[in-house]
Amino acid sequence: MQLQPEGLGVWGIAVAVAGGALRGSIPYLFVSLGECLTETSGKINLGMEGVLLMGAMSAFAVSDLTGSPWLGVVAAALVGLLLGAVHAWLTNQPAVNDVAAGIAMILFGSGLAFFFGKRFVAPMAPQLPLIGLGFWSRIPAVESALRISPLFFIGVAASFLLHWIFTRTRWGLQVRAAGDDPQAARALGINVSGVRFLAITVGAALAAVGGAHLTLYFPGIWSEGISGGQGLMAVALVIFARWSPRRCLAAALLFGGAQSLGLSLQSLGVKGYYHIFNASPYVFTLGVMIATCSPSRRLAGMPGALGRK
Amino acid sequence: MTLAGRLERILVPVGAIAAAMLVFGLFCAALGVNPLLVYASIWRAGFGSWYSWQNTLVRASPLLLTGLCTVLPARAGIIVIGNEGAVVTGGLGAVAAGLATQALAAPVSLAAMLAAAVFCGGAWIALSAALQHYRGVSAVISSLLLNYIAIALMNQLIEGPLRDPSSLNNPASYPLVPDHRIAYFSGTHVHYGLLLGLAACLLAGFLVDGTTFGFSMKVAGGNLRTARLVGLPVGRIAVMAGFLGGACAGIAGMIEVAAVHGRANESLNAGYGYVGILVAFLARQNPVAVIPVSLLVGGLLASSGMLQRAHDLPDATVSVLEGILFLFILLSDTVYGRLKLQGGRTHAVAA
Numbered sequence: 001m002q003l004q005p006e007g008l009g010v011w012g013i014a015v016a017v018a019g020g021a022l023r024g025s026i027p028y029l030f031v032s033l034g035e036c037l038t039e040t041s042g043k044i045n046l047g048m049e050g051v052l053l054m055g056a057m058s059a060f061a062v063s064d065l066t067g068s069p070w071l072g073v074v075a076a077a078l079v080g081l082l083l084g085a086v087h088a089w090l091t092n093q094p095a096v097n098d099v100a101a102g103i104a105m106i107l108f109g110s111g112l113a114f115f116f117g118k119r120f121v122a123p124m125a126p127q128l129p130l131i132g133l134g135f136w137s138r139i140p141a142v143e144s145a146l147r148i149s150p151l152f153f154i155g156v157a158a159s160f161l162l163h164w165i166f167t168r169t170r171w172g173l174q175v176r177a178a179g180d181d182p183q184a185a186r187a188l189g190i191n192v193s194g195v196r197f198l199a200i201t202v203g204a205a206l207a208a209v210g211g212a213h214l215t216l217y218f219p220g221i222w223s224e225g226i227s228g229g230q231g232l233m234a235v236a237l238v239i240f241a242r243w244s245p246r247r248c249l250a251a252a253l254l255f256g257g258a259q260s261l262g263l264s265l266q267s268l269g270v271k272g273y274y275h276i277f278n279a280s281p282y283v284f285t286l287g288v289m290i291a292t293c294s295p296s297r298r299l300a301g302m303p304g305a306l307g308r309k
Numbered sequence: 310m311t312l313a314g315r316l317e318r319i320l321v322p323v324g325a326i327a328a329a330m331l332v333f334g335l336f337c338a339a340l341g342v343n344p345l346l347v348y349a350s351i352w353r354a355g356f357g358s359w360y361s362w363q364n365t366l367v368r369a370s371p372l373l374l375t376g377l378c379t380v381l382p383a384r385a386g387i388i389v390i391g392n393e394g395a396v397v398t399g400g401l402g403a404v405a406a407g408l409a410t411q412a413l414a415a416p417v418s419l420a421a422m423l424a425a426a427v428f429c430g431g432a433w434i435a436l437s438a439a440l441q442h443y444r445g446v447s448a449v450i451s452s453l454l455l456n457y458i459a460i461a462l463m464n465q466l467i468e469g470p471l472r473d474p475s476s477l478n479n480p481a482s483y484p485l486v487p488d489h490r491i492a493y494f495s496g497t498h499v500h501y502g503l504l505l506g507l508a509a510c511l512l513a514g515f516l517v518d519g520t521t522f523g524f525s526m527k528v529a530g531g532n533l534r535t536a537r538l539v540g541l542p543v544g545r546i547a548v549m550a551g552f553l554g555g556a557c558a559g560i561a562g563m564i565e566v567a568a569v570h571g572r573a574n575e576s577l578n579a580g581y582g583y584v585g586i587l588v589a590f591l592a593r594q595n596p597v598a599v600i601p602v603s604l605l606v607g608g609l610l611a612s613s614g615m616l617q618r619a620h621d622l623p624d625a626t627v628s629v630l631e632g633i634l635f636l637f638i639l640l641s642d643t644v645y646g647r648l649k650l651q652g653g654r655t656h657a658v659a660a
Binding site for chain 2 (some may be wrong): 086090093094096097099101103104105106109110114115117118119228229235236273274276278279282285290293294
């Protein structure tokens with residue numbers, strides 16, 4: 001769905017970027033919410049790239065085999081649960097480091113996704129139905145820019161739900177206690193390993209649903225480069241969002257918009273630097289990380305025991 | 310170190326590899342392929358004959374160097390997974406230097422290529438190390454982002470200023486002068502890049518275990534506060550460790566350009582960088598152990614084609630095996646010190 005902003009000039013770019021933000025934010029949103037839940041419990045999952053790829057592949061495969069894209073989304077979530085369980089079990093072992101386990105899970109997840117994905121070279125699987133929010137406009141570019149995947153609304157709901165869970169529920173409190181001070185949490189009788197296991201597996205399931213968007217939305221094909229590092233960029237996004245689910249939503253929209261800005265400028269006629277424009281999301285993420293992180297002071301909102309057993 | 314400790318350091322990884330092969334066999338069996346035949350194919354294609362050993366050695370050459378790209382910074386406490394990007398920038402630097410020195414004598418041109426590869430690859434990873442040390446940006450994330458930036462840079466260059474107009478469907482740089490390429494051992498398709506890789510591993514082993522700098526890397530990687538307390542220049546150590554690691558991956562890029570392809574094209578990011586991460590962890594961040602591990606993993610890579618032909622398995626089968634290997638080698642960390650070989654826990658490099 002390449003937009004044609006030429007006819008609308010600067011407004012065309014604005015519409016294209018807004019539409020791009022709504023569409024492109026979806027994988028970032030789901031992965032960052034999953035990572036936010038994981039990290040709030042005190043664990044890091046750098047393997048989200050592998051989870052995203054497995055989610056994308058299994059959603060595509062199931063949608064292709066059954067003809068139902070929603071079953072594809074469910075399959076992705078289940079696969080995410082499984083991969084999350086492997087990661088949670090592995091990092092629960094003594095002497096296994098979260099970061100190393102995450103790198104292993106990137107290789108493991110992408111290897112499995114490429115292996116099973118080879119059998120699904122169908123040109124296109126059934127895609128999720130879109131919801132048109134541009135009915136008020138008679139300009140086709142605006143209308144097509146505002147045709148949004150239902151997963152976007154599910155993701156928005158999930159970010160508010162996660163905020164509610166963290167602030168208003170017993171389990172949310174346990175997750176935060178496990179992440180801030182596991183020893184104190186244990187003293188209070190909280191099963192820290194159990195709480196973290198659930199946080200990691202549900203977090204990975206969320207990330208896998210983000211992967212489902214990659215293959216069940218236009219152009220609806222499966223390819224090995226489809227995630228393009230978005231799984232790890234979403235981990236960076238969580239730091240930028242200071243471990244808050246609602247700020248993850250805002251940050252995901254920003255990342256999605258930044259991604260489509262490069263594409264829109266390109267179609268406006270800034271030609272010849274195609275590959276450099278493609279690299280702009282990575283440069284943008286790196287810049288955000290450099291601006292946000294700090295070597296000395298602890299970051300506000302960061303779980304106290306992040307990455308510790 | 311005690312005999313039991315040494316024995317444990319060999320037995321545990323070998324056991325982990327055996328367990329991973331077993332699980333991979335179950336995976337194959339679940340897909341209806343006889344695992345024993347798969348093992349036999351891997352053996353034949355990777356190690357069964359002098360011809361297959363040559364294939365293994367060609368693949369092991371870059372792995373020796375990309376493995377070091379993760380090993381050396383890890384010694385200073387920085388985990389880097391941007392090996393692929395350093396291979397690409399090193400290869401690009403080498404090609405640019407090689408094309409600029411076409412008119413000069415072969416040794417001069419090769420030296421210029423080597424220097425450019427070392428600088429470009431080294432600077433790429435040094436940047437990640439510096440960002441982690443001075444800005445607190447995780448090097449895992451920054452180096453992965455830099456991979457994508459390096460690949461974009463390469464595509465821009467080989468479709469732009471470096472493009473050979475005669476490369477139509479598969480954009481590539483202008484070729485290097487044939488005399489200015491890395492030679493092959495006579496009668497084989499193994500190139501002298503293998504020696505560069507072996508030398509780098511041995512040198513890195515000496516650097517890490519036999520020099521003051523190696524020791525200060527270990528101190529900085531083990532406990533940053535202690536290192537600061539005893540007055541070590543921890544920032545410079547981190548950046549230097551990153552530079553050395555990146556330089557090795559850069560040389561791997563130069564080898565791919567100057568020995569295998571003769572020009573820069575898309576095969577520069579064929580995945581040797583990613584597999585190098587696995588090599589480093591399998592070698593438990595020990596530079597000398599990178600040598601046997603590279604041979605093993607090189608053999609696995611070499612068997613990929615055979616698995617496709619003989620068993621109709623997709624080429625990603627080896628990636629699945631790699632993933633399983635990685636998980637088991639991490640899991641094996643929990644076993645150290647629990648074997649009844651000795652009393653204490655062996656020292657493990659913190660990853």
